[in-house]
Amino acid sequence: MSKDYGDMYQYILESKKAVRNIISNHEEIFHDAVEYFFEGDYEQIYVIGSGTSYHSALAAKRLMEKVLKMKVFASYPIVFKDEQIFNKKTLVMGLSHAGMSASTIAGLDKAKECGFGTIAMTAERGRPVEHHGDVKLYVEIGEEKAGPKTKGYIGSIVTFMIFALKVALKQGKITQEEFEDYLNRMQAAADAIPDIAEAASNWYLKNKEDLLKCRRLYVIGYDNCLADMMEGTLKICEAVRYSVQGFELEEFMHGIYHCIDKNTYMLYVCSKGQYYDRILRLKRYFEEERHSHNFLITHEDTNNPKDLVFPFTDDEEFAVLQYIIPMQVLARKLSLDLGIDCNIPSDPQFHFKMHSYLKEG
C-alpha cells in the first residue's frame, strides 16, 4: 500500500487552527524551554535550520530581537557549524521540522561542544534531533505529512516568536499587557489565512492558462517579508519542479535584471512598508521595457486581474504570517495542473541516499 502524504492545501488551511492551538497552550508547550533559558546566561541566540525551518527562523528574528533586546542570528546549520569565532554566552535553537536533518543535528552537536545552551526543536515527536539538545521544544501543529511544509512554516514562526515573548515577559522586558497584545495580533493575522487561501485560489484560476506556460519564475521581496519571498521560492520550486529563483528587491537590481525577457514570469511580494513604491517601479520597468509576465501580491487594488489583491494586515510584525499564503496556494494548484503530486517527494529516499537525514541519532 502506498504511503499517505495528506494534502498540502488542507494543511495550508489548518495553519489557522495550529496557531490558535499554540497560543492557547503556550504555558505547557514552552514551560521547559523557558525554564532552561533562565538557567543560562545568554547574550545572543543562533536559530539554525534548513529550508523551511531556516526561513521560519528568519521570519521570527526581527520580533525576537525586538522583545529580547538581544542579537538573534538565523543561520544555515552547516554555516554555523563551520564558523570560528563565537560569543561564549550563546544559546542555539536547532529546528528540524521532520527531526532528521543531519545538518541541524551537526549544528546542535557543535553548539554542545562549544558549551553553548541548546534547544532541540521539531514538529515530530521521537525523532533523532530530540537527543541533540539539552531541552526539547515541539512545534505543536498536529500532523503534516505532505513533503512541502506549509502549516509547519507558520507554526515554526509562531513557536520562535512566542518563546521570545515569554522570555521577554519573564525578564520584565515587556509587560503582561504587551505580551497579550502581541498574541492577539498574531492570532488575528493567522485567522485570515483561510480567506487569503480562497482569494489566492480565485486569483490562480483567473491566471491559470498563463501560469501553466511558465518555466522560469523569479520571486522578489524585501524587508519584513523577505523570509516569505525565500520560503515562497522554495515552496513553488519544490512543487512545480522547475527553476524558481528568489531575490531581495535591491539585490535583484544588481545583475539579475539582465536575464528578464518576454518569457520570464515575475512574482512581486509587495508587503506594506518602506520599499513598496520601489517594487512597483521595478514592475513598471519590466512591464514597459521587457514585456515579462508580472504578478503582484498586494493590498492595494490595481484593477488588474493578474494581481492578487487582498486586505493584508497593516501589522508589520505579523504580516509575515500572511504574505506567504498565496505562494503556498500557487505551489499546490500549479503543480496539480502540471500533473505533479507535490505532496509526494520526487525521490522519497533522496535524503537517505545523500545522508542528509539521519534515521537514528
Ligand SMILES: N[C@@H]1[C@@H](O)[C@H](O)[C@@H](COP(=O)(O)O)O[C@@H]1O
Ligand atoms: N525538501 C525539504 C525542505 O522542504 C525542508 O524544509 C528541509 C528541512 O527539513 P527539516 O526542517 O525537517 O530539517 O528539508 C528538505 O530538504
